[in-house]
Amino acid sequence: MDLLIPEVGTLxxxxxxxxxxxxxxxxxxxxxxxxxxxxxxxxxxKSLIAARKANERLEGIQNECDALLKETRAEQARILKEATDxxxxxxxxxxxxxxxxxxxxxxxxxxxIRLEKEEALRSLRRQVAEISVEVAEKVVRKQLSSDxxxxxxxxxxxxxxxxxx
Amino acid sequence: xxxVLPVQAQTQESSAGDETVDVKGIIFSHLKDSxxxxxxxxxxxxxxxxxxxxxxxxxxGWHFFMSDKLEGTGxxxxxxITGEGAHxxxxxxxxxxxxxxxxLDLSLTKVALAVMINSLLLCLIVMLxxxxxxxxxxxxxxxxxxxxxxxxxxxxxxxxVIKPSVGKEYKRYAPLLLTIFFFxxxxxxxxxxxxxPAGANVTGNIAVTLFLALITFFTxxxxxxxxxxxxxxxxxxxxxxxxxxxxxxFIEIVGIFTKPFALTVRLFANITAGHAIILSLTCVIxxxxxxxxxxxxxxxxLSVFFMVFMNMLELLVAYIQAYVxxxxxxxxIGLSRPEHHAPENANANTKANANANANAxxxxxxxxxxx
Numbered sequence: 029m030d031l032l033i034p035e036v037g038t039l040x041x042x043x044x045x046x047x048x049x050x051x052x053x054x055x056x057x058x059x060x061x062x063x064x065x066x067x068x069x070x071x072x073x074k075s076l077i078a079a080r081k082a083n084e085r086l087e088g089i090q091n092e093c094d095a096l097l098k099e100t101r102a103e104q105a106r107i108l109k110e111a112t113d114x115x116x117x118x119x120x121x122x123x124x125x126x127x128x129x130x131x132x133x134x135x136x137x138x139x140x141i142r143l144e145k146e147e148a149l150r151s152l153r154r155q156v157a158e159i160s161v162e163v164a165e166k167v168v169r170k171q172l173s174s175d176x177x178x179x180x181x182x183x184x185x186x187x188x189x190x191x192x193x
Numbered sequence: 194x195x196x197v198l199p200v201q202a203q204t205q206e207s208s209a210g211d212e213t214v215d216v217k218g219i220i221f222s223h224l225k226d227s228x229x230x231x232x233x234x235x236x237x238x239x240x241x242x243x244x245x246x247x248x249x250x251x252x253x254g255w256h257f258f259m260s261d262k263l264e265g266t267g268x269x270x271x272x273x274i275t276g277e278g279a280h281x282x283x284x285x286x287x288x289x290x291x292x293x294x295x296x297l298d299l300s301l302t303k304v305a306l307a308v309m310i311n312s313l314l315l316c317l318i319v320m321l322x323x324x325x326x327x328x329x330x331x332x333x334x335x336x337x338x339x340x341x342x343x344x345x346x347x348x349x350x351x352x353x354v355i356k357p358s359v360g361k362e363y364k365r366y367a368p369l370l371l372t373i374f375f376f377x378x379x380x381x382x383x384x385x386x387x388x389x390p391a392g393a394n395v396t397g398n399i400a401v402t403l404f405l406a407l408i409t410f411f412t413x414x415x416x417x418x419x420x421x422x423x424x425x426x427x428x429x430x431x432x433x434x435x436x437x438x439x440x441x442x443f444i445e446i447v448g449i450f451t452k453p454f455a456l457t458v459r460l461f462a463n464i465t466a467g468h469a470i471i472l473s474l475t476c477v478i479x480x481x482x483x484x485x486x487x488x489x490x491x492x493x494x495l496s497v498f499f500m501v502f503m504n505m506l507e508l509l510v511a512y513i514q515a516y517v518x519x520x521x522x523x524x525x526i527g528l529s530r531p532e533h534h535a536p537e538n539a540n541a542n543t544k545a546n547a548n549a550n551a552n553a554x555x556x557x558x559x560x561x562x563x564x
Contacts, residue, residue, distance in 0.1 A: 030281045031225060031399065031465070037247075037298040038226065038400035041305035046404065049312035050372050053319050058368035060323035061347050067331035 160189070214483070216476045220469055224394055225282050226304045228260040228274075232389050242389075244306060248272065250286050250296040260300075272296070307393030308401065311380050318343070319375065350374055350519060358523035359530075366526050369412065373405060374519040381464060381511030385504065396514070397464035399457065406453035406460075409522040414449065417529035424531065425449070452525050456518060463514050467507040474500045 167185055230242035243261040250256065256270055263284075267274040272284045275293060284300075285293040322343040325336055336344055355370050356363045380401070383391040395401055425445040427435065434441045474496050481492035 030279055030283070031221075033279060034400035034403045035226065035283075035298065035302075035398075036400075037300055038302065038304055038308075038398060039404055040299060041301065042308055042401055042404040045305070045309040045312045046376065049316045050369075050376070050408070052316055053372045053375075054368040057316075057319040057323050058347070058371045060326050061319075061344060062351060062364075062367055062371070064326040064329075064331065065344060065348050065351075068335065071331045 163189075214476060214479045216473065216480070219476060220472045221282075223472055224397060224465055224468060226302045226398060227282070228263060228284070228300060228302060230303045230306065230389075230393070242306075244301050244303065246284065247299040247301070248284060248286075248296040249299065250294065252286060252288065252294065256296075303393050304395055304398045304401065307383070307391075307395045308380075310390050311376070311383055311395060314383075315376055315379050318379075347371060350516075354516065354520045355523050358520060359527045361532075362530060363523075366412070366523070369408070370519050370523055370526075373408065373522060374515050377405065377460065377518055378512060378515035381515060382508070384464065384468065385507055385511060394464070394468055396460055397468055399461045402457045402460040403453075405518065406456035409456060409525060410449075410453040412522075413452070413525050413529040416526075418531070420531045421529045452521075456521060460514055460518055463510060467503070467510055471500060471503045471507065474503060 163185060167181060228246055229244055232240045232242060234240065243259045246256070246258050246260050246263070248256040253271065256272070258269060262269040263274065268287075272286050275281055275283060275285050278293075280293075280295050283295070284298060286296050288294055322340050325340045335341065350371060351363070351367050354374075355367050359366050359370075377396055380395040384394055384396060386392060425448075426442050428441050428445065430441055477496040478489075478493045481496075482489040
């Protein structure tokens with residue numbers, strides 16, 4: 029029975045010894061530990077969120093990179109195609125010009141030839157006329173004593189011309 | 194405790210000669226407080242720590258002396274240690290007319306000294322742990338070793354016991370509840386270690402458990418909010434239960450006092466029972482040794498086997514009782530700070546939950562007790 033009766037003296041000693049220790053621990057001991065645990069938990073949570081955000085950003089950057097690469101590829105293809113087109117165009121153009129220029133040269137040459145031919149014909153005719161005049165002179169200079177003779181002469185000459193032709 | 198016991202038993206044996214072993218005396222001498230701290234007996238020489246005795250008597254005033262004066266006769270300066278009655282084992286003043294008078298006993302007894310040692314040790318452990326954090330950042334890696342263990346236990350008690358039981362304001366009460374938990378745990382474990390600075394039956398002393406329960410009692414009733422007092426004095430029940438005869442308020446007011454009483458007795462009874470069982474098993478060795486080697490030898494082996502088992506169990510009980518005391522204190526504190534009545538059902542639910550929790554815990558304790 030005496031085991032169940034709390035002793036006043038023990039209670040008082042308990043109040044002094046445990047009381048002081050309780051005060052110290054409640055005031056400085058455990059708040060330090062729990063505070064640190066809470067702060068660390070907070071920090072871990074924050075870090076996790078930050079890591080997730082960073083991951084998301086990285087993913088975004090990756091996507092951006094992919095998109096950029098795709099775009100660049102498309103651009104490259106477009107430029108190449110353009111270059112090919114342009115080349116073909118230039119070649120076609122050059123061919124056309126060459127053809128035109130060749131034709132023009134040929135036609136010029138033909139014209140020239142025609143002109144020269146005409147010139148030659150003209151000078152030939154002139155010579156013929158000159159010769160005719162000379163012949164006529166000679167004929168005239170010869171004594172045209174008789175009409176008969178003159179006439180026969182003229183006939184002969186005409187024949188000559190005709191045959192000479 | 195166990196190491197000391199054989200020695201005590203031998204003392205008993207040598208002094209009692211061929212008489213039977215005084216099992217009851219051995220057990221109660223350990224369970225009860227004493228004016229000196231018996232450490233070891235070498236041969237015939239008892240080594241004890243003598244402690245100061247301080248008494249105040251209404252008749253003869255203050256008395257201070259060391260407990261070695263009480264050796265042998267148990268009498269000094271008109272005081273003597275009584276053998277029976279409500280104050281058995283305590284010093285009483287023998288008045289000239291032969292009646293005994295209990296003085297105000299402020300002696301630094303074995304339990305009081307053990308409380309100081311345990312408190313000092315607890316203070317050292319926790320402050321050294323706290324010191325580790327002083328020059329560190331929350332961004333530093335978590336501690337390892339002993340500090341890590343302490344942090345783990347603290348975090349577990351806060352997250353598993355205090356946070357769900359107290360509710361929103363748990364941060365305010367966490368340091369106090371943690372202190373209670375670690376004090377009980379350390380005292381329980383120290384009670385199981387049989388060598389000198391440990392070995393006193395601290396948490397099996399009802400004054401100690403009463404003090405711890407009173408901390409909870411004052412925390413509950415001093416910081417209880419309006420809602421708490423309203424639920425006690427004018428609860429939400431049909432008027433006839435509280436109007437002419439305050440039936441329910443009366444029950445609730447009784448409940449205020451039964452809660453710390455339950456805490457006091459639960460811890461005291463569990464620890465006392467555990468110690469008593471281990472001591473009894475130890476005594477089995479000395480009882481059966483008298484019956485000759487044929488019975489004595491196997492019984493000794495069996496007894497040692499059971500003692501190891503009981504010590505394991507008591508180690509578990511040491512933790513469970515600290516846990517249960519903290520949990521019930523947390524539940525009582527949680528009940529003393531109910532939220533405002535706006536979410537009527539939610540409130541009722543939390544209360545019901547808390548009660549269910551307490552009941553579940555009580556069942557665990559009953560089971561432990563029966564074991």
